[in-house]
Amino acid sequence: MLQRWIPATWHQRMLLARLPSRAYSHGRVFDAAARDGELRVFVVAGEVSGDSLASRLMASLRKLSPVPVRFAGVGGQLMCKEGLQSLFPMEEIAIMGLWELLPHIYNVKRKIVDTVDAAILFRPHAVVTIDSKGFSFRLLQQLKCRYNQKADSPLHVHYVAPSFWAWKGGESRLSKLRDFVDHMLCILPFEEEICRLNGLPATYVGHPLLDDAAGLNVDPELPSDKSVHQRSAEAFRLEYGLSPDATILTMLPGSRMQEVARMLPIFLRTVQHLSHTLNDLSLVIPVAPHRDVKTYVENVVRSVPFPVVLIPGGSLEKRYGAFNASKAALCTSGTAVMELMLAKLPCVVAYHAHFITECFIHLRKKINFISLPNILLNSAVVPEILFRACTDKKLAAKLSEVIFDDEVRQLQVGSAERVLQVLYEPIEQRGNLFSEELGDSSLSPNVYSPSMIAALTVLYTDKNQQMVQN
Numbered sequence: 001m002l003q004r005w006i007p008a009t010w011h012q013r014m015l016l017a018r019l020p021s022r023a024y025s026h027g028r029v030f031d032a033a034a035r036d037g038e039l040r041v042f043v044v045a046g047e048v049s050g051d052s053l054a055s056r057l058m059a060s061l062r063k064l065s066p067v068p069v070r071f072a073g074v075g076g077q078l079m080c081k082e083g084l085q086s087l088f089p090m091e092e093i094a095i096m097g098l099w100e101l102l103p104h105i106y107n108v109k110r111k112i113v114d115t116v117d118a119a120i121l122f123r124p125h126a127v128v129t130i131d132s133k134g135f136s137f138r139l140l141q142q143l144k145c146r147y148n149q150k151a152d153s154p155l156h157v158h159y160v161a162p163s164f165w166a167w168k169g170g171e172s173r174l175s176k177l178r179d180f181v182d183h184m185l186c187i188l189p190f191e192e193e194i195c196r197l198n199g200l201p202a203t204y205v206g207h208p209l210l211d212d213a214a215g216l217n218v219d220p221e222l223p224s225d226k227s228v229h230q231r232s233a234e235a236f237r238l239e240y241g242l243s244p245d246a247t248i249l250t251m252l253p254g255s256r257m258q259e260v261a262r263m264l265p266i267f268l269r270t271v272q273h274l275s276h277t278l279n280d281l282s283l284v285i286p287v288a289p290h291r292d293v294k295t296y297v298e299n300v301v302r303s304v305p306f307p308v309v310l311i312p313g314g315s316l317e318k319r320y321g322a323f324n325a326s327k328a329a330l331c332t333s334g335t336a337v338m339e340l341m342l343a344k345l346p347c348v349v350a351y352h353a354h355f356i357t358e359c360f361i362h363l364r365k366k367i368n369f370i371s372l373p374n375i376l377l378n379s380a381v382v383p384e385i386l387f388r389a390c391t392d393k394k395l396a397a398k399l400s401e402v403i404f405d406d407e408v409r410q411l412q413v414g415s416a417e418r419v420l421q422v423l424y425e426p427i428e429q430r431g432n433l434f435s436e437e438l439g440d441s442s443l444s445p446n447v448y449s450p451s452m453i454a455a456l457t458v459l460y461t462d463k464n465q466q467m468v469q470n
Contacts, residue, residue: 002118005130019320025228028155028461028462029125029126029155029458029459029460029461030459030460032152033065033066033067033125033459034066034067035127036067037067037068038067038069038070039061039065039066039067039068039069039070039125040069040070040071040072040122040124040125040126041058041061041069041070041071041072041124041125041126041127041128041458042071042072042073042118042119042122042124042126042127042128043057043058043071043072043073043075043079043084043127043128043129043130044072044074044115044127044128044129044130044135044136044139045073045074045075045076045079045129045130045131045132045135046074046090046130046131046132046135047090047131047132047255048076048095048254048255048288048289048290048313048314049131049208049335050075050130050132050159050160051075051076051077051078051079051090051289051316052078052208053096053130053159053208054075054078054079054128054130054159055075055079055081055082055450056208056211056449056450057128057130057159057454057455057458058071058079058082058084058452059082059451060449060451060452060454060455061237061455061459062082062094063368063452063455064396064452064455064456064459066377066461069083070083070118071083071084071116072084072085072087072118072122072124072126073086073087073115073119074086074087074088074090074093074115075084075090075112075337076090076091076290077289077314078289078314087114087115087118088111088114091256091257091290091291091292092107092111093107093108093111093132093135096462097187099181104222108134108135111135111165112135112138112139112141112142112365115139116139116142116143116146118345119139119143120146124154125154125155126155126156126157126187126458127140127143127154127155127156127157128155128157128158128159128458129156129158129361130158130159130160130161131159131160133158133162136158137158137177137180137181140156140158140180140181141179141180143156143180144156144179144180144228155182155183155458155461156180156181156182156183156411157181157182157183157185157457157458157461158177158181158183158184158185159185159205159454160186160187161183161184161185161186161187161188161195161202164194165190165191165194165367166365166367166375167364167365167366168365170366171194171198172198174195174198174199174200175198175199175200176198177200178200178201181200182461183201183202183203183457183461184201184202184203185202185203185205185445185454185457186202186204186205187204187206187207187208187450188204188207188372188376188423189204189422189423189425189426192204195418198331201461203457203461204426204454205450205451205453205454205457206423206426206427206449206450206453207338207423207447207450208335208450208451209255209338209339209341209342209420209423210318210420210423210424210427210449210450211449211450211451212316212320212339212420213342213420214238214317214449216316216342220275229324229343229344230324232320232321232324232325233321233324233325235321236247236318236321236322236324236325237325238460240284240309240311242282242307242309242325243280245279245280246279246280246281246282247278247279247280247281247282247327248282248283248284248322248325248326248327249271249278249281249282249283249284249326249327249328249329250284250285250286250322250323250326250328250329250330250345251264251267251268251271251283251284251285251329251330252285252286252329252330252331252332252336252340253267253285253297253330253332254288254332254334255290255293255313255334256288256289256290256293256324257290257292257296258292259332260288260293260296260297261296261353262353263332263350263351263352264285264297264300265300265393266350266352266390266391266392266395267330267350268300268301268304268331269392270392270395270396270399271283271306271330271396271399272274272305272392273392273393273396274396274399274400274403275305277400278403279296281307282306282307282308282309283301283304283305283306283307283308283309284308284309284310284311284322284326285297285301285308285309285310285311286311286312286318286319286322286323287310287311287312287313287379288313288314289312289313289314297310298310309322315407316375318326319339320339320342320343323339323340323343323345324343324345326345327346327403328345328346328347328348328399328402328403329346329347329348330348330350330395330399331347331348331349331350332346332349332350332351333349333350333351333370333371333384333386337349337371337372337373337382338372338373338419341373341382341412341415341416341419341420342416342420344412344416346402346403346409346412346413347382347385347402348382348384348385348398348399348402349370349371349382349383349384349385350384350385350386350390350395350396351370351384351386351387351390352386352390353387354389369384369385370386372382372419373415373416376419376422376423377415377418377419377422379415381397381411381412381415382412383401383402383408385398405469427450427453
């Protein structure tokens, strides 16, 4: 049960007391850290979702490490709260799309060189890159060349497998990653086997949604508690002065500046089409912890003819409070749609890109959906309005269905538990494998959250003899 994943204080102490006392001949990062008297991890994230993942991993590494931990690298506000001093603002490498990247190529290349130099000076036991594959893989490639197969080169771990399964010929590229990635941490269950079949060691550590569930005391093995959702919704309305009868819609236009600037105006025009049909309409927008995004959103919503509440996007409690209080949501494709599934809030997924980027996607893609719930269930559970079809009028028509059609709403709400089960079921097996490999069967698998499993994988994986196998 997810509620038991959150380690109690006594169980943390027991873990930490046991781990250092054992001799692990192939626990590569663990052994090197024990030898040096400290654990040094160079960690890089390039966007808001990666910042959240990395901060949880950093906290788990600190809990599990028998020696003091030092971090260096690139990250955002949440990583800095865990002790990171970022080399430069994470937002400088948060760029998505082929055409959109072109004006920034020189700056990104310069940042890669600077990051490689900093990593070499830091002498890490492990280098962990999170998502942002364009920056991350080039960084790891250059680091591998600089180390030139030295015996004390760090373990290279990439967290969040690229969506190779979505592209024609994508799986064949996995074997090439083995040249500079020692281990892949996967957040979708089917990715681990595909990586291994293509010669890339990998571990399914669990989707970050399950960490959210643990933090909110939501258990996927139990029916959702409507009273908890109701209390959360009432508290949110009270905090922000929203009446009990207000119709609240949540907007999630993304975390990168370029996608927010592209999607937020479309979302606002969409809602204006429906404003005459909704009683006492109010909007809630979780704002990414990005200075430029915050300034942009504040300026845009000033001209909106109905109340808009801006909440900090980095706050788990406030985000899910908004979801519980809302009738429906408009969402840019990405991690946010999974959060809406956890909250059982019906939504419409939308995405718009530059014409050249869109053409490339149409030529290369081999799947029919872009949102993870639809991909995991292989069904159009969540409506998707994409690319040139993504207009305010078409979005308004689909959003109206999601708001007023009970069958459409129930399809999404009912599918949420199926999505959670798909993600959750392999976790207990993974915890058991770790207990066996660490030689301590008394460690309950229920104490392992995705971030804890990721941390254990980093600590105890040997790139020459992979530790966690099926």
